[in-house]
Amino acid sequence: MSNIMEWKVIALFVQHFSTFMNALVLTLEISIISLAFATILGVVFGLFKISKIKPLVILSNFYTSIIRGTPLLVQIMFIYFGVPMVFGFKWPMLMIGTWKVTSMMTSGIVIMSINAGAYMTELVRGGVEAVDKGQMEAARSSGLSYGQAMIKIILPQAFRVMLPSIINQFICTLKDTSLLSIIGLRELTQNTKIIVANNMESFTMYFIVGVYYWLIVNVLTMIASWIERRTSYGK
Amino acid sequence: MENKSVQEETAMPSHKIVVRSLKKSFHKLKVLQDINVEIKEGEVVVVIGPSGSGKSTFLRCINRLENINGGEIYIDGKNIHDRKNDINQMRANIGMVFQHFNLYPHKTAKENVMLAPVTLKRLTKEQASKQADELLVKVGLSDKADAYPSQLSGGQKQRVAIARALAMNPQIMLFDEPTSALDPEMVGEVLEVMQDLAKGGMTMVVVTHEMGFAREVGDRVLFMDGGYIVEEGTPRELINHPKELRTIDFLSKVL
Secondary structure, three states: OOHHHHHHHHHHHHHOHHHHHHHHHHHHHHHHHHHHHHHHHHHHHHHHHHOOOHHHHHHHHHHHHHHHOOOHHHHHHHHHHHHHHHHOOOOOOEEEOOEEEOHHHHHHHHHHHHHHHHHHHHHHHHHHHHOOHHHHHHHHHOOOOHHHHHHHHHHHHHHHHHHHHHHHHHHHHHHHHHHHHHHOOOOHHHHHHHHHHHHOOHHHHHHHHHHHHHHHHHHHHHHHHHHHHHOOOOO | OOHHHHHHHOOOOOEEEEEEEEEEEEOOEEEEEEEEEEEEOOOEEEEEOOOOOOHHHHHHHHOOOOOOOEEEEEEOOEEOOOOOOOHHHHHHOEEEEOOOOOOOOOOOHHHHHHHHHHHOOOOOHHHHHHHHHHHHHHOOOHHHOOOOHHHOOHHHHHHHHHHHHHOOOOOEEEEEOOOOOOOHHHHHHHHHHHHHHHHOOOEEEEEOOOHHHHHHHOOEEEEEEOOEEEEEEOHHHHHHOOOOHHHHHHHHHHO
């Protein structure tokens, strides 16, 4: 890179710092909230999947096969454009205290939650199955119900096993939010697209946004390994 | 059959456990063919037999860790395999100790002991904490209260597991080969705790290969083979003077 090129990167980085910060916050908000909902979905459908009740198993398999069998981009457009049209509603704008959640953001969170939830379902199933069978037997033999044993004994151990994969899923979800640019949500990628449309600096701007993604992903990876070390009880 | 006399003699209301024509199979494999046992309050029954004889399965049927294919099992006169009875409540009265300990690895020794009584609201946290301290003293591990299972030896783990099983104040204790996964030098410490329990009047069913324990602590020994109770009697009768050919054969290999 020439000297001028380097200066340009820094100048554009400084110039657009504030819009990138806003976009970064939005990207993180969507990722974190979606992962939280996805975890709930994952636990519910993951437990359905290993249950002995046939309809629940079928329902859960249906859910994961649809989500894993179609592209996220298609899911986004289907839910944002298609679903409201047929069912005659608009994705609502929400006010939570002073925090404004736009309709695009609401639908973005819904989509990303449902999508990541399917992958979390598989993680939960795998995590629970990885816990030794004797744990459930010990808990049940002391008089705990199936649900109590799950909550107190099995799930905490399953989450320990799943933790690296959960962080990995978080990283995937975070990167996948870039696809939400298709509906005009001003997250990192859409923000870059808008800037490029004005200044035509596609090389520099997409380089800068790449650095943003790379940085958060690596910070998350570091946090992940720190959590992993901390939760290895007594070892 | 000689177990007829045992049945008549013990056909009294003081029975803790009554097993009638119990049958259990895994798919096509018949593991338990026809088991009939009656166990009195405070009795220590030791179950011996070759591997695959169904002794562990028999034990696991008693607290319904396995569903059965025929027969009945009564605990204090209540059929534990009857879906109308509250299985969780009945199990809380039956402590179980496993071959591989099955301690909760994410909880300390003391938390392992406290978990069931607190979760089931039998005791408050403070009461459970006090009780756990007492139980850990009883099994000789008061200094290991805050240790995680991964920091304990096999013998220590099994003693914590016994304390955990006792925390629900059970009237019956089931032991599924409690010393089989232990290094030889740790077997003694676990058997000692079990012996103390037996002396305290606990009703116990113990599946084990420890003939010394069977002889010293057992009130009655059952020899199982091929899904049947082949022979039973006092330890002296059965171990020293076995009558059945299969018992003689088995004992000649393990003694």
